[in-house]
Amino acid sequence: MKYLTLLVLIAGSLFPFSSVSQTVIYDVMVAGRIVGSVKVMLCETGAKTVKRRVEAQFSIPFYSGSFSSENDFSEGHLQSSLTEHFVNGKQKERTHTSNRRPQLYHVDFSGKAADTGALKEVNQAINHTMTGLYYQEPSNVGTVYSERYGQMCSVKKLDESRYGVILPNGKQSIYAYHQGLCTEVQSELAGMKLRIVRRWNQLAGK
Numbered sequence: 001m002k003y004l005t006l007l008v009l010i011a012g013s014l015f016p017f018s019s020v021s022q023t024v025i026y027d028v029m030v031a032g033r034i035v036g037s038v039k040v041m042l043c044e045t046g047a048k049t050v051k052r053r054v055e056a057q058f059s060i061p062f063y064s065g066s067f068s069s070e071n072d073f074s075e076g077h078l079q080s081s082l083t084e085h086f087v088n089g090k091q092k093e094r095t096h097t098s099n100r101r102p103q104l105y106h107v108d109f110s111g112k113a114a115d116t117g118a119l120k121e122v123n124q125a126i127n128h129t130m131t132g133l134y135y136q137e138p139s140n141v142g143t144v145y146s147e148r149y150g151q152m153c154s155v156k157k158l159d160e161s162r163y164g165v166i167l168p169n170g171k172q173s174i175y176a177y178h179q180g181l182c183t184e185v186q187s188e189l190a191g192m193k194l195r196i197v198r199r200w201n202q203l204a205g206k
Contacts, residue, residue, distance in 0.1 A: 024134075026185075028058050029195045035060050038196050040134045048075045054131050058189060064088055069131045069147050078105075078126040081147040085111075095148055097122070107150035122150065130165070134185075137177040138163055 028036035036058025043051040053070040065087040072079045078099065085093040093111040100106050105122040128144045130153070138144065143152045149168040156164045162176045174186040185196040 024198065026196045026198050028056065028189070029197060030060060030189065030192050035189075035194075038134075042135060049073065052129075052131050052135060054134055060189070060192070065092075069129075071129055071131050071147070076127055078129060078145065081129065081131075081145075083147045085148070093148070095150055097126075097145075097147060097150060109150065122152070124152070133163075133165070133175050134182050137180050137182070138175075 022042050024040045026038040026040065027034045028038060036056060038054060038056045041053045041055070043053070045051055050073045051070065052073070054068065056067045058065060065085065067083070067085045069081065069083040071081045078097070080099060081095075081097045083093070083095045084091065091111055094109070096108045098106050098108075103123060103125045105126060107120055107122060122145070126145045128138065128141050130144055130146050130148070133144065138155050141155050143154055144165065145151075146153050146168060151168050153168065154166050156166070158164050158174065161178065162174055165173045165175065167173060171188060175182060176184040176186075181198070183198045187194055187196070
């Protein structure tokens with residue numbers, strides 16, 4: 001999440017075959033200033049299949065970039081995920097997770113992510129991901145899958161509406177909810193504290 005592992009992700013043409021789709025936008029803020037945006041998109045492609053995508057773009061002095069994470073679910077189980085991270089116009093990381101058979105996933109790393117890619121397989125069912133935290137409050141969820149790191153991360157309830165997620169790099173991201181909607185995420189960007197805040201007129205799905 002250091003590089004916005006919660007941030008990213010121009011809908012329309014991405015899901016031309018979708019039956020139901022919607023986009024929610026968040027502002028990325030550093031020290032009270034808007035430095036980027038996050039688009040959270042949902043596409044239901046069938047009765048039992050769902051595509052979730054988050055796209056983030058951000059710019060601070062000497063550092064601009066984007067991050068995207070896309071999940072494909074079938075009957076509640078992750079089938080594949082792809083995350084990409086670009087910094088100053090160049091791809092920095094790419095991680096692809098694919099379902100090989102029940103409770104077995106293959107994880108491919110490239111770019112800087114390959115340096116920490118010792119884990120090439122995940123031997124357990126994946127029903128919840130980091131991207132999914134934008135879509136649903138993790139009320140009864142103990143772990144989520146980090147599509148960027150290819151590892152499971154623990155989820156801890158901090159109070160009635162906030163949850164902390166411990167990332168593989170040891171840092172914690174905090175997700176806040178209101179009536180089940182994700183309203184804010186606190187994380188880091190290039191070593192700076194940031195807030196990802198849902199736009200007020202979209203709190204009711206407008």
